[in-house]
Amino acid sequence: NTIEKGSFTWSAPSNIALVKYWGKKDKQIPANPSVSFTLNNCKTITKLTFVKRQNDTSKCAVQADFSFDLFFEGKPKEDFKPKIQKFLERVHLYLPFLAAYHFTIDTQNTFPHSSGIASSASGMAALAMNFMSLEKALNPEMTDDYFYQKASFLARLGSGSACRSIKGSVVVWGTHANIKGSSDLFGVEFPNVIHENFKNYQDTILLVDKGEKQVSSTIGHDLMHNHPFAERRFAQAHENLDQLSTILENGNLDEFIKIVESEALTLHAMMMTSMPYFILMKPNTLEIINAIWKFRNATKIPICFTLDAGANVHVLYPENVCEKVLQFIKDELVGYCQNGQYICDEIGIGSQLI
Ligand code: PMV
Numbered sequence: 001n002t003i004e005k006g007s008f009t010w011s012a013p014s015n016i017a018l019v020k021y022w023g024k025k026d027k028q029i030p031a032n033p034s035v036s037f038t039l040n041n042c043k044t045i046t047k048l049t050f051v052k053r054q055n056d057t058s059k060c061a062v063q064a065d066f067s068f069d070l071f072f073e074g075k076p077k078e079d080f081k082p083k084i085q086k087f088l089e090r091v092h093l094y095l096p097f098l099a100a101y102h103f104t105i106d107t108q109n110t111f112p113h114s115s116g117i118a119s120s121a122s123g124m125a126a127l128a129m130n131f132m133s134l135e136k137a138l139n140p141e142m143t144d145d146y147f148y149q150k151a152s153f154l155a156r157l158g159s160g161s162a163c164r165s166i167k168g169s170v171v172v173w174g175t176h177a178n179i180k181g182s183s184d185l186f187g188v189e190f191p192n193v194i195h196e197n198f199k200n201y202q203d204t205i206l207l208v209d210k211g212e213k214q215v216s217s218t219i220g221h222d223l224m225h226n227h228p229f230a231e232r233r234f235a236q237a238h239e240n241l242d243q244l245s246t247i248l249e250n251g252n253l254d255e256f257i258k259i260v261e262s263e264a265l266t267l268h269a270m271m272m273t274s275m276p277y278f279i280l281m282k283p284n285t286l287e288i289i290n291a292i293w294k295f296r297n298a299t300k301i302p303i304c305f306t307l308d309a310g311a312n313v314h315v316l317y318p319e320n321v322c323e324k325v326l327q328f329i330k331d332e333l334v335g336y337c338q339n340g341q342y343i344c345d346e347i348g349i350g351s352q353l354i
Pocket of ligand 1 (some may be wrong): 017019020021160162217218308
């Protein structure tokens with residue numbers, strides 16, 4: 001098949017890890033398995049327009065060159081281009097047609113720019129989906145399984161956690177002995193039946209600090225090389241995923257909370273004990289954590305927190321306590337957020353063709 005020109009638009013969500021990926025074995029191969037909830041509202045929407053180039057360099061054995069323009073929220077965005085260039089270089093081995101087209105990449109996020117919410121997972125996932133749509137147009141016989149698995153494989157090469165933003169509500173990335181089909185190369189939907197306690201699970205993201213990240217995740221992952229606690233941590237992630245996998249089936253929220261909060265604090269403990277060391281929490285992060293614990297003790301409502309590699313707090317809770325928790329957030333937590341900002345999200349299903 002040859003295709004002269006066309007366009008696709010995909011949306012891809014962000015995700016929040018319950019068992020964290022922190023550390024790589026090798027290039028884009030995780031040192032331990034991780035699992036995340038896919039989000040629903042925080043997403044990147046990317047339109048990919050493609051036109052066949054006159055001077056097709058795809059057959060050029062030495063080095064293919066790529067041709068693309070990049071727009072972010074309608075405006076040319078030069079400073080994102082090196083990231084995309086690097087992504088194209090990494091994936092073109094698996095998508096040999098890339099150098100044959102000129103691309104216009106038009107991208108936007110549904111969450112506020114520089115809110116401290118990483119857009120690399122949703123951004124790389126949305127781009128990977130678009131490239132897979134083009135590949136499918138060129139090879140229409142491709143199966144759906146192959147399509148999504150390869151999309152996740154490609155997204156991983158852009159940003160590790162992006163491979164968990166392709167398909168499914170609960171996604172495992174990284175080989176784990178007890179999780180059927182799990183792989184270091186792509187994310188897989190959690191294979192067992194998930195308890196209804198987790199149906200429409202809520203994630204309210206409290207924006208504590210919207211500043212630029214202090215440590216890029218590339219540098220962060222590198223800090224796990226020669227880290228004094230690395231081996232124990234990687235083993236712990238396997239144990240936690242094992243337990244969490246049972247919890248996701250039996251719906252035990254007390255046990256869920258223990259693992260999820262411990263994982264968040266462990267991620268930050270790894271950063272505090274690396275060399276160089278970092279504290280990515282802010283005073284208000286700790287205020288929020290303490291307020292959540294106090295509220296949980298007093299009300300027995302099963303809410304908990306998790307953190308990414310930053311100061312923002314994800315507040316996780318079941319749908320049936322939504323009203324009470326939102327009231328608590330408004331009364332007691334919003335004051336700790338920068339400009340009072342927070343985002344209401346919930347578990348989603350993955351990328352979608354628009
Ligand atoms: O996908 P990366 O390389 O940006 O790493 C993300 C790492 C964490 O968000 C901190 C944890 C995770 O598993 O998502």
